[in-house]
Amino acid sequence: MSKMAASSGRALKSFVQGxxxxxxxILPSIARNVILQKPAVTVLARLVxxxxxxxxxxxxxxxxxxxxxxxxxxxxxxxNIGKRHLANMxxxxxxxxxxxxxxxxxxxLFPSGLFEKRARPVMKHPDxxxxxxxAVQWGEDGRPFHFLFYTGKQSYYxxxxxxxxxxxxxxxxxxxYCSIEEEYIQRFRRALEVQSKKQKIEPLQYxxxxxxxxxxxxxxxxxxxxxxVRDNGSGNITVNGVDYLLYxxxxxxxxxxxxxFQFLDxxxxxxxxxxxxxxxxxxxAGAIRLATARALLSFITENEVESxxxxxxxxxxxxxxxxxxxxxxxxxxxxxxxxx
Amino acid sequence: xxxxxxxxxxxxxxxxxxxxxxxxxQALNFTAHVAYRRGIILFxxxxxxxxxxxxxxxRDCGEYAHCxxxxxxxxxxxxxxxxxxVRLPDLIxxxxxxxxxxxxxxxxxxxxKMNIPTVGIVDSNCNxxxxxxxxxxxxxxxxxxxxxxxxxxxxxNRAKDKRRQMEILYGLKSQND
Numbered sequence: 001m002s003k004m005a006a007s008s009g010r011a012l013k014s015f016v017q018g019x020x021x022x023x024x025x026i027l028p029s030i031a032r033n034v035i036l037q038k039p040a041v042t043v044l045a046r047l048v049x050x051x052x053x054x055x056x057x058x059x060x061x062x063x064x065x066x067x068x069x070x071x072x073x074x075x076x077x078x079x080n081i082g083k084r085h086l087a088n089m090x091x092x093x094x095x096x097x098x099x100x101x102x103x104x105x106x107x108x109l110f111p112s113g114l115f116e117k118r119a120r121p122v123m124k125h126p127d128x129x130x131x132x133x134x135a136v137q138w139g140e141d142g143r144p145f146h147f148l149f150y151t152g153k154q155s156y157y158x159x160x161x162x163x164x165x166x167x168x169x170x171x172x173x174x175x176x177y178c179s180i181e182e183e184y185i186q187r188f189r190r191a192l193e194v195q196s197k198k199q200k201i202e203p204l205q206y207x208x209x210x211x212x213x214x215x216x217x218x219x220x221x222x223x224x225x226x227x228x229v230r231d232n233g234s235g236n237i238t239v240n241g242v243d244y245l246l247y248x249x250x251x252x253x254x255x256x257x258x259x260x261f262q263f264l265d266x267x268x269x270x271x272x273x274x275x276x277x278x279x280x281x282x283x284x285a286g287a288i289r290l291a292t293a294r295a296l297l298s299f300i301t302e303n304e305v306e307s308x309x310x311x312x313x314x315x316x317x318x319x320x321x322x323x324x325x326x327x328x329x330x331x332x333x334x335x336x337x338x339x340x
Numbered sequence: 341x342x343x344x345x346x347x348x349x350x351x352x353x354x355x356x357x358x359x360x361x362x363x364x365x366q367a368l369n370f371t372a373h374v375a376y377r378r379g380i381i382l383f384x385x386x387x388x389x390x391x392x393x394x395x396x397x398x399r400d401c402g403e404y405a406h407c408x409x410x411x412x413x414x415x416x417x418x419x420x421x422x423x424x425x426v427r428l429p430d431l432i433x434x435x436x437x438x439x440x441x442x443x444x445x446x447x448x449x450x451x452x453k454m455n456i457p458t459v460g461i462v463d464s465n466c467n468x469x470x471x472x473x474x475x476x477x478x479x480x481x482x483x484x485x486x487x488x489x490x491x492x493x494x495x496x497n498r499a500k501d502k503r504r505q506m507e508i509l510y511g512l513k514s515q516n517d
Contacts, residue, residue, distance in 0.1 A: 134423070142427030143380060147399045150382055150406045150414065150429065152421065157408055161395065 067130050075126040082123065099124070201297045201305070214298040218290025220317050223279025227291035231299070233271030235261075239288065240275055253285035260293040260313055264300060290316055341464055344476035353464040355476045367459045367473040368495045371431060374457075375403075375499035379430030382406055383492075384447050386439040390485045394435060397489045401496045404429065406447075410439070415450040434460035434471070435488055436479040444470075461488060 087097040090105045102123050110121040122129075138144040148154040169185045172178055204212045212231040217224070237244040237257060248254050261267045272292060276284045293313040297305060308314055322331035329335055346356040374381060381403040383394050391407040398405035406414075411421070418426045432451050437460045439445045444467055451458045452470045460471040461479045468474035478484040 137422070138427060141378070142425075143378075144404065144427075147402075147404050148395065148406070149422075150404050151408045152411055152414065153408075157395075160392065161399070 216295030220286035221283035223283040223287040225276040225287035227274040229295040256285040372499040382429035385435035
């Protein structure tokens, strides 16, 4: 009896909520232990009308949209089917249709004159479009999976409970027969070495006397320099046809020239000849330093390349003179403030 | 803390172990009940000497540990920190209520704010007022902390075994208890 009363009360509540944007408060006025023959229910429904502004959900506070696993799977299926349709349309083989083909097809079918490349129509794999969501960290009963979940950084702190610590990891890789465990240890390593592979190393060139040489270019502020580093030399440096001692009277500039050689311990082994234009004294020295470092890349091993990159020898200095803004005297300096 | 002290000798406070015994029994009983009803137990201690021990103990029990730097909003701002629908711990066990600067651990106050019962080992320099089940005891020496770890681990394991037995006996599959 009471169950029927409750269900009819619930039905009434949902009906009331559905028809208008008002919240209703239902007070069943039956005592539970009263047994009735027929469901005589007196349910008082107090209609509380609130304005729509109060009921509107704060969408901004909900955070970024969450995509469920099924939604992403469906998107991937649709993408694959669409890819095949596109291949059909363009007259290409659906099996061997690559992403570049898709890009070309979309650019052909939906030509867009928009300047912003990211605003143009795009068809990519859903994994690249939808941001990666973190998988839920706890099970159905609410208990988190990892025992260090409440620390916030579970994978970081759980490393101490692994069988091997980081120092041991490094030591193991240094031992012979390390290839057995290398795969396990590589799991903890992020490939930072990828950056050094981006350096384009020019191959060594040989001139008439069979002496190896290499050319490098560098820029700093407004100065551009081209350096030719030759092997089997004795440390002579010529700048624009003039000896470096005469061209750079200041010690600081000469130190900049020498720094790449000194870093690689090759001070008296190479000859250097360079041309430099533009900029000032210091800028030219910096440009030549970068050019020399790039030229020396052809002579050295990969580890030395990585150490040079970390020393900052291969990074071009991006600092240029900041432009002057209207309403100010210089780039940052404002006009003298007058009270009246 | 004066009520828990037996006395003081040569400027060393001596805890009354009879009171410790009673408090410890009550605390362990409560922990057992929480574990029996499948609650989440979080072990907290900021004593760096015993971090590894406590974390291993928590892992063996199947419960949780936090012996690291406590970020401010872990309990009070959990929805933002972890995501919506997080389940907060149902019991927090402090193996040392002080943090590295010898002030009271933030979690004591936060647990009181979030209505989470706490069990804590209070030494003579600690404040037992905010804990639901304070246990006067030494939190600095190795053998003491190992003893506490052993006791908690035993309690929780027994409680969980009992739960499994009862489930098999009565065929209960309820997840809410």
